[in-house]
Amino acid sequence: MHLVLRRVDGGVLATPLTDAGAAGGEPVRLDEPGLPAFVAAHDAPGVRWVWDDTTRWYPAVLAAGGRVGRCVDLRLGRRVLRSALAARGSALAGAPADALDAPVAEARVVRPTQAQLFDDALFTASVPDDEVDPVAEFRAQLAAVAGSNAPGALRLLLTAESAGALVAAEILHAGLPWRADVHERLLEDALGPRVPYGVRPRRLEEIAAVVRDRLGDPGLNPDSPADVLKALRRTGLMVTSTRKWELQEIDHPVIEPLLEYKRLARLLTANGWTWLDDWIRDGRFHPKYVVGGVVTGRWAADGGGAMQLPKGIRGAVVADPGWKLVVADAAQLEPRVLAAMSGDRAMAAAGDGRDLYDGVVASGAVETRQQAKLAMLGAMYGATQGEGGRLVPRLVRAFPQALDLVERAARAGERGEPVTTLLGRTSPVPEDAWFEARNQAYTVEGTPAMQRAVESRARSWGRFTRNFVVQGTAAEWALAWMGSLRSRLLARFPGAVTDGPHLVFFVHDEIVVHAPAEHAEWVATQIREAAVDAGRLLFQDFPVTFPLSVAVVGAYSDAKD
Structure with a gap:
């Protein structure tokens, strides 16, 4: 049964x-x-909650100590089905844009005032009425999936997306344990004593002085890539950018301190004292x-840099007393x-x-592991x-099916055609100007320069x-992994999220x-078994394994090399 909620x-x-x-x-x-009381009374293994957006409904349930087993997130489903190649002829794909195509207006949980503490409600939610009829939308999505040429795959993708929405909401609610005092100490060790916003910390100022001296530019602002690039060129270094990979190829006394400055400046900007004050x-x-x-289906972060926590601050992620962090990552996902989606048994082996x-x-x-990775x-x-480019032909000979899959995806992209992930997420196509430029380049008015330009863009x-099909399918595996793990944890610990083991962080794999x-x-053990579940769900009996590195630690930094 489905219970459709509408404001x-x-x-x-x-x-x-x-x-x-x-x-x-x-x-x-x-x-x-x-x-929340209604949800608690009606949630059951056979129930799916249908709502326009998980971020507008689930936080209120979580704030009251509740949870749901499964949901249908109509906004996420709409985004997939609008562009899905398998459902291109559906009424939903061609329907006019409406509120579900716009950015979400999230629910704002309002904590009770002192006068409200004896009311039945633990909170109120300041949210507008729904513009889109969720019953009609749910039926339209069911019809789009049923009428597609890959209903099973699309149905699984929408289920995985909705499960991911529940995971994301629960992580936001629970939070990642963070020791602000440890973070302060790590910053002081790396940068020096805390300084007001806009003031360069002592360690950065010391390194900046070294950089200026070795470039012979006492007025250099090392925070300006344009100024640094000019100074490097004046020194005779013909670089095209200040990117790390390019600077590492240069043999000059300024490179080591310059790279160290960039590393510490990034730490200050991304996870320094301002971040600590704003986010913890x-x-x-x-x-x-x-x-x-x-666009590939990977998650993004809305502020806070959740998709990357640098090694320099992971020591601040510390489990509560009596608790542990269980950290797992998938190897070579x-x-x-x-290998699995291409059916290349040699690569799987x-x-x-x-x-x-x-x-x-x-x-x-x-010959070497580094060569294999490149x-x-x-x-x-x-x-x-x-x-890497030199070694690719050797992989083609060893693993022809796998390499043929990405090669065909690349050729399709060069023609301006969409490609899909295993479950049917579909890539965008270039804008009209891309096709217009290509067509014009091969008319009688076209020139060799125009043709070279469009071929480069192609x-x-x-x-x-080429990367979309692989990265997008890996994102689908990760959703299935987290969805299975969440179900396993919920089955044994059905209470409030933070009463038992719960997910607190995710990044790609x-x-x-x-x-x-x-x-x-x-x-x-559940994490490992959930990875097996994900592999079977996506690739059935194909003999591919997804080994994990799993560590039980007190601090996040202890799990990383």
Whole structure:
């Protein structure tokens, strides 16, 4: 059964529907403050909550100590189905844009005043009525999936997206344990004593003096890439940028301090004292994820830098007393996904029970693990030059099916055609100007220079589509992994999120669970089994493995090399 929630006339309307979208009973009206109690009374294994956006509904339930097992997030479903190649002819794909296509207006949980503490409601939510009828939208999405040429895959993708929305909301609610005092100490060790905003810390000022001296420019502002680039060129260094990878290729006394300055300046900007003041509350960092925020389906972060926590501050992520952090990351996730989705048994065998890059070496394709890694990245990202580009042909001979898949995706992109992930997420196509320039370049008015320009743009778009199919499918595996783990944790610990083990952090192929110490090893087992679940869900019986590195630690930094 599905229970569809809609805000209307200042209250909430709950409409029961069957799995096919037919009426399943009489709608129920309730006041907004009664929503958590209603959810608690009606949530069950056979129930899916249908709402326009998880971020507008679930926070209120979580704030009241509740949870739901499953949901249907209509906004996420709309985004997938609007562009899905498999559902291109659906009525939903061609419907006019409406509020579900616009950025979400999130629910704002308002804490009770002293006078309200004896009311039945624990909170009120200041939110507008829903503009889009969720019952009609749910039925439209059901029809789009049923009428597509890949209903099973699309249905699984929408389910995974909605499960991810629940995970993201629970992580935001629970927060990642964070010791502000440890963070302060780490910053002081790296940068020197705390200084007011806009003042360069002592250590940065010391390094800046060295950089100025070695470039012979006493007035240089090392925070200005343009000024640094000019100073480097005046010294005779013909660099094109101040990017790390380019500077590392240069042999000059200024390079080491300049790179160190850039590293510490990044720490100050991204996770310095201002970040600490803005983002840490009551011993928690509350990552605000945007599910599917990247076009490939990867998550993004809405401020706070949740998708990357530099090594320099991971020591501040410390489990509560009596609790542990269970940190897990998937080894060589994207190459393993490529092996499975292409059906390349030789590549899958290379990673069976071992480091996949070591397996590539054992296959005879290359001589060293570093070569294997460079070649694999070159294949997935379209390298044609350098060591990676030189080694790719050797992978083609060793793993022809895998390399053919990404090559076909690249050629499709070069033609301006969309490509899809395993479950049907579809890449965008270039803008009209891209096609117009291509067509004009090959008319009688076209010139060789115009043709070279459009061919360069075509190759660039081909590199995007080449990576889209792999990165997007890896994102689907990660959603399935987290969804399975969440279900396992919820089955044993059905209370409030923070009462038992719960997810507190995620980035691409890595998760962190905060767990009571006595349950930490059990959680580690569940994480491994959830990875097996994800592989089977996406790739059925194909013989590919997804080994994990799992560590039970007191501080996040202890889990990393």
